[in-house]
Amino acid sequence: MxxxxxxxxxxxxxxxxxxxxxxxxxxxxxxxxxxxxxTTESQVESEIVDVSDAEDKGLPQTTAHCPECGNDRAYWYMQQIRSADESETRFFVCTECEHKWREDDH
CATH class of the missing domain: 2.20.70 (Ubiquitin Ligase Nedd4; Chain: W;)
Incomplete structure (x- = not known):
């Protein structure tokens, strides 16, 4: 185009x-x-977000209940995982145990 x-x-x-x-x-x-x-979708490489050191990256924090340890604080970030005409997905990373989950994983 x-x-x-x-x-x-x-x-x-x-x-x-x-x-x-x-x-x-x-x-x-x-x-x-x-x-x-x-360029086709199979030719585009997706970016892998390493959140193992999320605190050092300055990710924002919010109140969110961790399903693993019960902690009520988590880092969060948005990522486009579907086609561009669909909304982004919000991911959370627990500030205590670093468990990662999506907003829709309830």
């Missing part, structure tokens, strides 16, 4: 598919070989 440098609209392949054309303003630009490379 290519966006117009002039107006920001989505561009389409022009005749012969050797250039991009903006339907909104008519701006044209040549296509490069890199433009044909597509």
């Amino acid at each position: 290519k966006f117009c440098d002039e107006c920001g609209s989505m561009m389409k392949s022009g005749e012969g598919e050797d250039h991009w054309v903006c339907d909104s303003c008519g701006y044209e630009i040549g296509r490069e070989d890199e433009d044909d490379e597509w």
Whole structure:
């Protein structure tokens, strides 16, 4: 997908598919070989969040009941684990035993 440098609209392949054309303003630009490379979900590496030293990372704390040890304080962070059109998931890490759970794991 290519966006117009002039107006920001989505561009389409022009005749012969050797250039991009903006339907909104008519701006044209040549296509490069890199433009044909597509990234699929399987090619994207997900980031692994190491929470073993959560206190040192400055994560915010909240009141949350740990299902493992019963402690009432936890660090929390948000992470996108589903597709982009769905909301993020909130994860908690117990301040005492470092047990990790999701907000919806009740």
